Amino acid sequence: QSVLTQPPSASGTPGQRVTISCSGSSSNIGDNTVTWYQQFPGTAPKLLISRTNQRPSGVPDRFSGSKSGTSASLAISGLQSADEADYYCATWDDSPNAVVFGGGTKLTVL
Amino acid sequence: QVQLQESGPGLVKPSQALSLTCTVSGGPITSGSYYWSWIRRPAGKGLEWIGRVYTSGSTSYNPSLKSRLTISLDTSKNQFSLKLSSVTAADTAVYYCAREQWPSAGVFDYWGQGTLVTVSS
Numbered sequence: 001q002s003v004l005t006q007p008p009s010a011s012g013t014p015g016q017r018v019t020i021s022c023s024g025s026s027s028n029i030g031d032n033t034v035t036w037y038q039q040f041p042g043t044a045p046k047l048l049i050s051r052t053n054q055r056p057s058g059v060p061d062r063f064s065g066s067k068s069g070t071s072a073s074l075a076i077s078g079l080q081s082a083d084e085a086d087y088y089c090a091t092w093d094d095s096p097n098a099v100v101f102g103g104g105t106k107l108t109v110l
Numbered sequence: 111q112v113q114l115q116e117s118g119p120g121l122v123k124p125s126q127a128l129s130l131t132c133t134v135s136g137g138p139i140t141s142g143s144y145y146w147s148w149i150r151r152p153a154g155k156g157l158e159w160i161g162r163v164y165t166s167g168s169t170s171y172n173p174s175l176k177s178r179l180t181i182s183l184d185t186s187k188n189q190f191s192l193k194l195s196s197v198t199a200a201d202t203a204v205y206y207c208a209r210e211q212w213p214s215a216g217v218f219d220y221w222g223q224g225t226l227v228t229v230s231s
Contacts, residue, residue, distance in 0.1 A: 050214065051214060098159060
């Protein structure tokens with residue numbers, strides 16, 4: 001069972017906006033920035049959002065991150081079939097002093 | 111361009127030790143302020159942080175694995191390594207090495223391709 005809680009699945013149609021939630025606690029999301037990763041089958045995760053809402057170079061501005069209290073969200077606008085992947089949130093947890101991940105959300109583009 | 115590559119046995123017997131090495135290319139492993147980390151993904155499950163070594167050689171480990179875990183740095187070979195003792199089937203996973211930004215914990219900007227390690231007799 002993961003420290004951070006994500007919905008196991010999400011879906012949308014091309015062009016839609018979808019959001020993926022990540023719920024934590026005061027010792028992790030509540031006190032630290034959040035990172036999001038995108039992973040396709042058979043490949044390594046790719047850094048998508050860092051420091052809660054910063055996009056690395058090359059990541060389209062269709063992807064955005066936010067945080068409120070002990071929860072964070074990843075929003076994907078203008079959904080494309082190429083966005084079909086697993087998405088993970090991550091952050092530092094002050095107790096027990098470890099990086100923690102969400103369980104992952106499988107995004108399906110209908 | 112930084113690149114990471116995992117290497118090591120793909121099959122380990124139960125109760126034995128799992129040893130993996132990550133070779134870093136594209137720059138000295140001691141350059142800049144980074145952690146060098148290990149992460150794994152068991153089949154059908156999510157990502158799990160294993161631990162990290164800083165460029166100074168200091169380490170941080172996942173508490174759930176700490177008693178069995180050693181991560182070390184070999185600057186002469188531009189490599190860092192993972193050793194997990196007394197493995198069981200629960201340690202079967204794809205193991206990734208990654209560069210983690212300091213002090214931004216949890217921000218892994220470069221990853222290896224991953225290597226599958228199966229624990230089985």
